[in-house]
Amino acid sequence: MDRLREYIIKNFTILFFSIFIPLFAIASVIFLIKLATYTSVIQVTVWEMFKLYLFVLPELLFYTLPVTFFVSASLTLHRLSTDNEMVVIFAMGIKPNFIIKTLLKPAILLTLLLSFNFFVMFPHATVLSTNFLRYKKSEANFNLSASEFGHNFGDWLLYIGKKNPDKSYGDVFLFHKDIEEEMLIGAKKAEVENKKGVLTLKLSNGKGYGYTKDTLSQMNFDTMAINNVLVTNLRTYLTPVKFWLDPERRNNKIKMFITDILLSIFPVISLFFIVAISVLHERHQKGHIYLFLFLGILFYYGATMGLQDALRFYTIPAVIMAWLGVTYAMYRRNVLARF
DSSP, X not given: OHHHHHHHHHHHHHHHHHHHHHHHHHHHHHHHHHHHGGGGTSOOOHHHHHXXXXXXXXXXXXXXXXXXXXXXXXXXXXXXXXXXXXXXHHHTTOOTHHHHHHXXXXXXXXXXXXHHIIIIIHHHHHHHHHHHHHHHHHHHHOOOOTTOSOEEETTEEEEEEEEOTTSOEEEEEEEEEOSSXXXXXXXXXXXXXXXXXXXXXXXXXXXXXXXXXXOEEEEEEEEEEEEEEOOOOOOOOOOHHHHHHOSTTHHHHHHHHHHHHHHHSHHHHTHHHHHHHHOOOTTTOOOOHHHXXXXXXXXXXXXXXXXXXXXXXXXXXXXXXXXXXXXXXXXXXXXXXXX
């Protein structure tokens, strides 16, 4: 029995990775194309693009692993059936429940992994991704162009005469006015530095003038630094529970929670369906395995997404009971009644 269990798991594992790797690669390309659209709004380096990819990795795995398990388990059993190995197994007195118990362990492990992924990893990655994009967008708002009016640097009005090849600026003027004093600063060169959200305008070789009702002052400087803090509305993250209970975007989180719960348990509650459509007698039955795979994914995912607006949280028990009822009936009719 142990050797038979190992044989089934070995065949399943080989097919699982042969399906998962290309599916994961295709999904990665799609997500990278989606991430590339951000470059129209913000400027990102190759390393920053890789960080964005890591942020969406939990979501990418979540949508590929359940389908991979479902397809690979079904095709594994179907291959054993078409090679008449399943007939030999049942002829030895082994019951179909043995097949379900064999696949139950990897299905439970995958369900636990997916549950941890959506409940813990996904909130953390979502907050990091959102904060990163908000920070880069606020940084992109500070985009200086030479010979244009209307630039601001904190409380200062800023004018830039030219932009140098080394990304520094030349002939820079800053003006600041409050109730009691007006200030004008001119510099031959300026550089912008970003240090953890603090923008520093580093001025070189310039003069500054201050004017009040009573005095007029002048100063010469070799180097002057003016700081400005980037204003970014960053999200705070404490625990996964607080993330899911946070009222921000609550309706989207409810739908996401329902979807993720049902997709997490998909490998476990689909075992009856997997065996029902895969185990057959090659001489007397036509499998139509690929049609059933397509219809199974279509109906399960369609019910998961389509019932949320009407049933809300009741979608979870409704889909589970309906799916188990239909698939167990198929299992009894197609497998238990024959083998």
